[in-house]
Amino acid sequence: MRKEFWLFLSCGVFFVIVTPVYWAVAHEVTGTVALVMAMLLFFMISFYLWFVTKAIPERPEDRKDGEIAEGAGELGFFPPYSWWPLFAAMAFGLLVLGVVFGWWMFIMAVPIGAICVIGWIFEYYRGAHAH
Incomplete structure (x- = not known):
């Protein structure tokens, strides 16, 4: 580093x-x-x-004297595919459009965005990728 x-x-x-x-x-x-x-x-x-x-x-x-073999092993956790970032981005886009076009759209986008963020956070607690 x-x-x-x-x-x-x-x-x-x-x-x-x-x-x-x-x-x-x-x-x-x-x-x-x-x-x-x-x-x-x-x-x-x-x-x-x-x-x-x-x-x-x-x-x-x-x-300077480091060997390649010393760096072998597990590098970290890399998550599999997820659809939640796409839906969270669409909810954020709806939220921004709500500021432009009308507060009713903004108010509608807040719970959708909250559901998307909660789903994104807790996606590893259920389903095929549960820990």
Whole structure:
């Protein structure tokens, strides 16, 4: 994780340097805000990687003498297919359209979105993929 941390941190520092230069040359608000947001996102990811680096032991990829065989084993849990993200996205789209077209649609979309999010959260507690 240390290499990833330094990679994202250096990208964030790059945007710290580039953003004022862009503002001085272009005087354009939209691009400057986009560069500031990119800088903040890179710093947020680098903070997360720094925090995770302290919490986990050193990985074989981080050492110069690390062997490929040391990284063998289970890599993590990868969920199978799920339809709930599609329905949650459609409910969110209905929610946004409700703000545009009428509050009655917004009010109708809130319980649909709640059902979709609850189904997405609890999909591994029942059915073929239950734990």
